[in-house]
Amino acid sequence: MYILLDIGGTSTRVASSKNLKTIAKIEKFPTEKNFTPGIEKVHMSIKKIAQDNKITAIVLGIAGIHDKKAGKILASPNLHSWVNKPIVANLKKTYHCPVFLENDTDLGGLGEAVFGAGKKYTIVGYYAIGTGLGGVRIVNKRIDISSQGFEPGHQIIKPDGKKWPPCGQVGCLESLVSGTAFYKNYGIQPENCKNKKIWNDFSKYLAQGIINALVLWSPDIFIIGGGFSERSRLFLNQTKEYVKKNLLVFKSLPIIKSKLGDKAGLYGGLHFLKTRKI
Ligand SMILES: [Zn+2]
Incomplete structure (x- = not known):
């Protein structure tokens, strides 16, 4: 049996797969901000x-941001208490099996590229907008290589904008387009907001962030x-x-919403394990 874990800023999902073809059971619960009770819940x-x-x-x-060799997180704006904790060692010690640490968004994008909205495309650009x-x-159903x-x-996006405490930078996309930013900037939770002006503002910044990704990543679909x-x-x-x-220098390409929703990361994990020799 294989175990798939997806620990996001808001929710944690735990699932199993017998054959790496389908996902059997899924458990979902709110992510614990503190590592010790958090990892305990994962074990349970x-x-x-x-x-x-x-x-x-x-x-x-x-x-x-991960140190894959050490099996730790080096920085995580929304999960401070999990930084530098021996997450991989903790799981290995308990279950005596290989444990792979990956970025949750990377697995979400992989899931969409293999099983979801991007399955017919070679190069897939993916943004996950949640807490952050x-x-x-x-590329070709693999997380593209990168240095960091x-x-x-x-x-x-907005160099004269506000300092964004989770990363310490000024005017980054997350300070304008994320769940945390939405409440901070507009004083309302996105699920309660019907104000067209607010959503128009949000759309403008998101579009700017997508344009930058399109010209740098040159994907077939976003x-x-x-x-x-x-x-x-x-x-x-x-x-x-x-x-x-x-964006006038590129012809238009599909920009669509995720097909797998909050299961994208689990499906990405499934495909990730399938491509590893275990
Ligand atoms: Zn930032």
Whole structure:
């Protein structure tokens, strides 16, 4: 049995797969901000799902910049307490199997590229908008290589904007387009907001962030995932209009919402394990 873990800024998902073809059981619970109770909850959930089955391998998608060799997170704006904790060692010690640490957004993008909205395309651009904003470029059904990972949420969009405490930068995309920023900037949670002016403002900044990704990543399709994709009817059409109006050097390409929703990271983990020799 294989275990798939997806620890996002808001929710944690734990799932199992017997054959790496389908996902069997999924458990979802709010992510614990503190590491010790957080990892304890993960263990409880794995035990419940795996029961007495032997675990062959685990893939763990978690937000942040990773040191894969050390099996730790080096920085994570939304999960401070998990930084520098021996996450991989902790899981290996308990289950005696290979444990792969990956960025949660990278696995989400991979899931969409293989099983979801991007499955017919070679180069897939992906943004996940949730508590924060992450993104990844997938090429030929693989997470594209990079030196330090992809952090499109921290591209500077508004140099004269406000300092964004989670990363310390000024005017980055995440300070304008994310769940945390939405409440901070507009004083309302996105799920309660019907104000067209606010969503128009949001769409403009998101479009700017997408244009930058398009000219740098040159994908065949661009997918919007994360919690905000469930509310895409409030901003996706305007965002596409802004992209079309302002990006003149490229022909237009599909910009669509995620098909797998909050299961994208688990499906990405499934494919990730399938491509590893275990
Ligand atoms: Zn930032």
